[in-house]
Amino acid sequence: MGRRKRKIVRPPRKQLPKIFLCPRCGVNAVYVTSKDETQALVTCGNCGFKVEVPISPTDQPVDLYCKFTDKFYSRHS
Numbered sequence: 663m664g665r666r667k668r669k670i671v672r673p674p675r676k677q678l679p680k681i682f683l684c685p686r687c688g689v690n691a692v693y694v695t696s697k698d699e700t701q702a703l704v705t706c707g708n709c710g711f712k713v714e715v716p717i718s719p720t721d722q723p724v725d726l727y728c729k730f731t732d733k734f735y736s737r738h739s
């Protein structure tokens with residue numbers, strides 16, 4: 663008579679990348695911090711380039727990063 667201990671297997675949660683490639687200096691050092699509920703600050707830890715972007719309720723860090731690169735390229739074109 664054996665009662666098996668049931669192992670709880672949790673599916674691994676997919677981790678979204680939190681550090682991104684900087685379009686300015688090309689270093690993987692860009693991170694997203696939220697200023698408040700409506701504004702996020704996307705900063706490059708290497709060159710110090712930072713952009714404030716608006717947050718939408720559905721935005722993931724990667725979406726904010728996209729807005730950051732959009733602003734970068736629109737500013738430099």
Ligand SMILES: [Zn+2]
Pocket residue numbers: 684685686687688689691706707708709710711
């Ligand atoms: Zn940079």
